[in-house]
Amino acid sequence: MGSTRRVPAVLTGLVLLLTATAPATAGESAGSVYEVDTANAAQRTEIAATGVDVLGVRDGTLTFVAGPEQARELRADGFRLQRVGEAPTRVTDAAAPADFPSGDEGYHTYAEVTAELEQATRDHGDITRLSSAGESFEGRPLHVLKISDNAAADEDEPEVLFTCNQHAREHLTTEMCLRIVQRFTDGYGSDATVTGFVDSREIYVIPTVNPDGAEYDISGGQYQGWRKNRQGQGTDVNRNWGHRWGCCGGSSDDSADETFRGTEAFSSLEARAVASFVDSRVVGGAQQITAHIDFHTYSELVLWPYGYTTDDTAEGMSPEQAKRFSDVGTELANSNGYTPQQSSDLYVTDGSINDWMWGEHRILSFTFEMYPADGNGLDGFYPPDEQIGPQTARNDGAVDILLREAGEPG
Structure with a gap:
């Protein structure tokens, strides 16, 4: 994997252009x-x-x-x-290339993500365990890496989940999950903060929830601007979760639309698989996962439930719980310079992962909309790979805050 200065041959301003070397395709x-x-x-x-x-x-x-x-x-x-x-x-008829468009090779393809996770387990076998939440529509395993001081055992420790790349074109989020993997494996034993959390938490990382869409997004040697999965005309995985699915005008029932919510809750294999994994962490009647971040791009925001209603409180959300979301969300945003707000303050969404995590399991669940703050349209989804390092490290403090909060009473 090498990183070279990006050649601006794919995006120019707001217009996504075909490169001169792209194959002729329908x-x-x-x-x-x-x-x-x-x-x-x-x-x-x-x-x-x-x-x-x-x-x-x-x-x-x-x-x-x-x-x-x-x-x-x-x-x-x-x-x-x-x-x-x-x-x-x-x-519509090109296979995915071996790598990202020229200049952005610092990003990881699905094969490279797999290799990184497998290397982490070889290098740190005592604190890691690699498994799968299930498979995508096209049959790719949805990798789950567990990091803990005794990864082979199910200890009585707070569990924290990080998910990335629900939306195909948001490749920087996969790099964010890989940053978490790298930091909490390579830093174990030498970094006191990292070591303390690995010894006292069980950390789960899913670097790509939507690998089919992510691979399609770089097909033909150019960015496609693709958001959904690859099931039929595509389902917006983050409108397919079961809590208040399709309730409130926050998604579309038209399969051609970008926010198509699917034919029913959890009709997308990807959302269903990750939800089943979360369900499996109910042990002895208690959900072991206590905190979660779902990474997206872009706009530099920290968002929290509920998305389906503009009310600060609703069924299953007391004033005290809403205040905790606001207080923690504000602290998270203070650590990385993002803007904190309830999800519906942006616009109403239904069938989102955060609403389901809290509504079904009372997991303290946030969405991070990463860099850039203002991306000039589609260009914002494709920051140059030189930004991977600074923009993922920018969230180290926020990750630590969430890991701390995972051990606090909810």
Whole structure:
């Protein structure tokens, strides 16, 4: 694995371009990139509910990809859309290449992720155990690495889960999970903070929840701007979780939309597999996983439940519990410079992993929207690989805070 300076041949501004060396393939347009100045979460929710592909929110400006019909519908509803670029033309008949586009080879493909995890278990066999939560739609194992001082045993210690790459194009999140693996294995015995947490916690890391989509996103030697899994027209894995699935206008029932929630809760094999793994950590009637972060990109946010309602409290969320989410979320954000807020303050989502983790298991569950803060549309999903090191290390303190909170009464 080497890292070279990125060659800007794939993305130029807001427009995702075909490279001159890409093979000639059949393709389909994903629509155009638009910006809308929105005053509040209700307006953002109304836009998102049409099934557009929301790219980011910054200073009241919502950036998204919409098809012609969606754009017409939004204009008819009174929204003033500013078209700022074209979405990618996606290849439909190209196999995934051996690596990322030229200049971004520092990112890890699925095969390289697998190799990294296997190497960690060889180098640190006493504190690691590699398993699988199940398989993706295309049959790729969903790797789970356990890190603990006695990894082969199920000890009575607080458990913490880190998940990454639910959305295919968010490759920086996989690097975040690999950073956690590297730090808590290589640092054991020499770093006092790392050693203390490995000795007192059971840490689980799932570096890629959506490996099929991630591999497709780099197919044809170019970025595809792909979000969903590869089941049919694709399901948005983070709208497919079972708590209040499809309840509240926070997802789409149209399989062509980017926020398609699936045909039923847990119809995506990936969400079902990870949920089954979490369910399996109920031991003696008590859920052993007490804290969780799901990493996404981009916008530099720390988000917490609930996403399905704009109310601060709802069924299963007392004022005291809501305050704990806010207090911990604010501390997490203070550690990395992100903005803290309840998920629905951005816009309403239903069927999300955070709502399910808390609603079903009372797991203190957060979403991190990583770097950049403002990504200029689709470009934000593909920061140069030179950013991998600084942007993943940026969350070391936040990871430690969550590991600390895992041992606190909820």
